[in-house]
Amino acid sequence: MLSHPPDASPRRISGEPGMWLFVLADVTLFAFAFGAFLYDRGKNPVSFAAGNAELHLWIGAVDTIILLTTSLVVALAVRNHRRGEPSLASRLVMTAVIGAGLFAMFKAIEWGSLIGAGDVPVYGDDFFAYFFALTGLHFLHLVIGVVVLLVLRTQVAAGAEPAAARTPTVEVCANYWHLVDLLWLIIFPLVYIMPSI
Numbered sequence: 001m002l003s004h005p006p007d008a009s010p011r012r013i014s015g016e017p018g019m020w021l022f023v024l025a026d027v028t029l030f031a032f033a034f035g036a037f038l039y040d041r042g043k044n045p046v047s048f049a050a051g052n053a054e055l056h057l058w059i060g061a062v063d064t065i066i067l068l069t070t071s072l073v074v075a076l077a078v079r080n081h082r083r084g085e086p087s088l089a090s091r092l093v094m095t096a097v098i099g100a101g102l103f104a105m106f107k108a109i110e111w112g113s114l115i116g117a118g119d120v121p122v123y124g125d126d127f128f129a130y131f132f133a134l135t136g137l138h139f140l141h142l143v144i145g146v147v148v149l150l151v152l153r154t155q156v157a158a159g160a161e162p163a164a165a166r167t168p169t170v171e172v173c174a175n176y177w178h179l180v181d182l183l184w185l186i187i188f189p190l191v192y193i194m195p196s197i
Contacts, residue, residue: 019172021106023179026141030183033137034190037130051127052192054119057109060192063103064184071181072101074152078174081156082167082174089156093149096177100146107139134187138180145180148173 041048077092114120114128121129152173 004055020122025174027183028138030134030186033130033134034186037134037190038067040130041127047090048127051119051131054114054117055131055192056110056113057192059106060188064090064188066099066103066106067184069180070096070103071178073099074149074174074177077152077156078170081170090153093153093156097146097149097153100142102148103142104139107135111135134191137184138187141180142181145177148176152177 073092073096077089077096080089080092111132115130119128121132135155152170154169155173
């Protein structure tokens with residue numbers, strides 16, 4: 001039986017503690033928004049179901065597949081960075097940037113279609129007020145995430161200094177992108193699927 005030498009490096013959490021505090025704060029903010037959505041949905045189930053029926057479920061599903069794919073690609077980029085393969089890691093990050101662009105394109109098509117059909121947000125507990133607020137806030141995170149991905153690309157592509165010196169920055173950038181994905185994985189079933197159940 002082959003034995004593997006014990007891992008000499010101590011186990012640690014990916015990224016930096018400050019990043020995890022930011023993630024906790026951001027998820028908490030979204031949790032309050034999700035709670036308000038569920039509360040108002042409980043008060044107005046017919047109105048929310050009617051609003052939900054106007055959504056394009058296929059766009060939400062495609063956006064979900066795109067973001068899941070970009071998270072996988074970013075994870076692979078981090079792995080290749082750690083293995084000392086900057087060229088492949090850089091190409092993987094650029095693939096994630098392209099995926100983010102596709103997500104944005106589908107979101108713009110969906111928003112334009114809904115607004116064109118008169119499904120605009122109104123003040124109060126209206127379904128579309130929540131829809132545009134939640135997807136708009138997520139879109140802002142996506143835009144920031146693209147900037148973060150471009151920083152990630154510069155970090156994984158730099159070959160001069162040892163990769164280990166850049167690993168904390170690489171991990172922070174990757175963790176932010178996974179946050180963008182995580183938030184969408186909550187928004188998609190909550191907004192696109194639950195109100196119709």
